[in-house]
Amino acid sequence: EKEVSITKFPADERKIIAKAHDKYKKARAGIINTRHGQIHTPAFMPVGTKGTVKAMLPESVQTTGADIILGNTYHLMLQPGAKRVFKLGGLHKFMNWSKPLLTDSGGFQVMSLSKLRKITEEGVIFNSHIDGSKFMLSPESSTEIQYLLGSTITMAFDECTPYPSTYEQAKSSMELTSRWAKRSRKAFYSRDGYGQFGIIQGSIYNDLRLKSALDLIELDFEGYAIGGLAVGEGQELMFKVLDYAPDLLPINKPRYLMGVGKPADIIGAVQRGIDMFDCVIPTRSGRNGQAFTKYGVVNIRNSKYKEDNTPLEEDCLCPACKNYTKAYLHYLVKVKEILGAMLMTWHNLMYFQKLMLRIREYIAQGKDFDFIS
Ligand SMILES: Nc1nc2cc3nc(NCCc4ccc(C(=O)O)cc4)[nH]c3cc2c(=O)[nH]1
Numbered sequence: 295e296k297e298v299s300i301t302k303f304p305a306d307e308r309k310i311i312a313k314a315h316d317k318y319k320k321a322r323a324g325i326i327n328t329r330h331g332q333i334h335t336p337a338f339m340p341v342g343t344k345g346t347v348k349a350m351l352p353e354s355v356q357t358t359g360a361d362i363i364l365g366n367t368y369h370l371m372l373q374p375g376a377k378r379v380f381k382l383g384g385l386h387k388f389m390n391w392s393k394p395l396l397t398d399s400g401g402f403q404v405m406s407l408s409k410l411r412k413i414t415e416e417g418v419i420f421n422s423h424i425d426g427s428k429f430m431l432s433p434e435s436s437t438e439i440q441y442l443l444g445s446t447i448t449m450a451f452d453e454c455t456p457y458p459s460t461y462e463q464a465k466s467s468m469e470l471t472s473r474w475a476k477r478s479r480k481a482f483y484s485r486d487g488y489g490q491f492g493i494i495q496g497s498i499y500n501d502l503r504l505k506s507a508l509d510l511i512e513l514d515f516e517g518y519a520i521g522g523l524a525v526g527e528g529q530e531l532m533f534k535v536l537d538y539a540p541d542l543l544p545i546n547k548p549r550y551l552m553g554v555g556k557p558a559d560i561i562g563a564v565q566r567g568i569d570m571f572d573c574v575i576p577t578r579s580g581r582n583g584q585a586f587t588k589y590g591v592v593n594i595r596n597s598k599y600k601e602d603n604t605p606l607e608e609d610c611l612c613p614a615c616k617n618y619t620k621a622y623l624h625y626l627v628k629v630k631e632i633l634g635a636m637l638m639t640w641h642n643l644m645y646f647q648k649l650m651l652r653i654r655e656y657i658a659q660g661k662d663f664d665f666i667s
């Protein structure tokens with residue numbers, strides 16, 4: 295049978311398993327078929343910026359239920375370099391992760407990490423935050439780097455419009471993103487089982503979001519991301535944009551909300567038609583001693599846990615909950631033992647994947663999933 299390809303997303307392949315709960319008829323559960331395996335949506339992608347999900351072995355990430363992880367063009371192009379990763383067999387082999395990989399295209403990271411940068415029509419010229427050496431990222435170079443890394447899902451090179459922005463600023467930024475999207479699409483090497491996602495911008499202005507969507511739909515991407523959110527606008531304004539933006543995108547293609555988010559953000563976004571998420575919160579906050587539980591967020595460094603002989607969650611199957619107590623986690627994090635970061639991260643990733651599993655099940659059963667867990 296012909297290998298199913300992410301590049302086509304034939305409608306029957308993107309089965310909408312069930313009509314979602316009528317209260318939010320926009321929520322949908324589905325399967326994305328790729329060269330590196332299936333992605334069950336709504337999906338949460340753990341962040342593996344530098345080719346590793348920090349403090350986790352890839353096989354451990356797999357046991358949490360993650361189908362796909364995210365890597366970053368910006369970091370990997372600086373070190374160890376895309377050509378070197380290519381020569382060594384690609385990022386999948388390099389990091390021993392055989393399932394799907396999505397790589398962000400680098401524009402967002404350049405603006406948030408690099409010193410001295412210059413945005414031109416051609417692309418972004420910047421100095422490495424590591425050693426100050428000069429680099430340039432363009433739609434063409436970003437797309438080529440993601441090819442060399444072997445990304446399953448390549449992101450178009452965009453400009454993430456800062457928040458707040460005036461209408462004029464957002465308009466010219468969105469128009470630049472549309473021109474860059476066209477160049478990214480032209481530079482993409484289309485192969486069965488691989489795909490490229492466009493990223494719409496337009497800040498909080500609905501006519502700009504519409505124009506951005508129309509420009510990108512013309513390029514027939516395999517999926518679409520909503521960019522320019524989770525940049526400080528707050529949940530209320532983000533949901534205001536999500537009340538209409540997902541509907542501007544093709545119903546039979548994946549919709550990815552970049553950089554989101556906390557459980558409540560994810561639930562609200564799924565209810566508005568989003569299929570894919572990525573966020574550093576479970577990993578970064580885990581390392582900082584915050585554990586997500588059904589009882590709320592536990593700040594394990596709090597002294598009230600120093601003799602608490604119970605697990606984070608009595609029914610969680612992660613190693614932290616099966617074999618250890620909050621007292622031990624409290625101690626490990628306080629003395630900055632590496633095992634503390636490992637166990638807290640593992641639990642949080644398991645928690646986020648369980649949340650996504652429950653959301654997928656609720657949608658498939660047409661049940662409401664307003665639970666905030
Ligand atoms: N190419 C591209 N990439 C993006 C990545 C993003 N990531 C975010 N938000 C991340 C929010 C974020 C950042 C840090 C922490 C933490 O330290 O806990 C949590 C959340 N918004 C984003 C927007 C874009 C975008 O338009 N285009």
Ligand SMILES: [Zn+2]
Pocket residue numbers: 606607610611612613614615616640641644
């Ligand atoms: Zn656990």
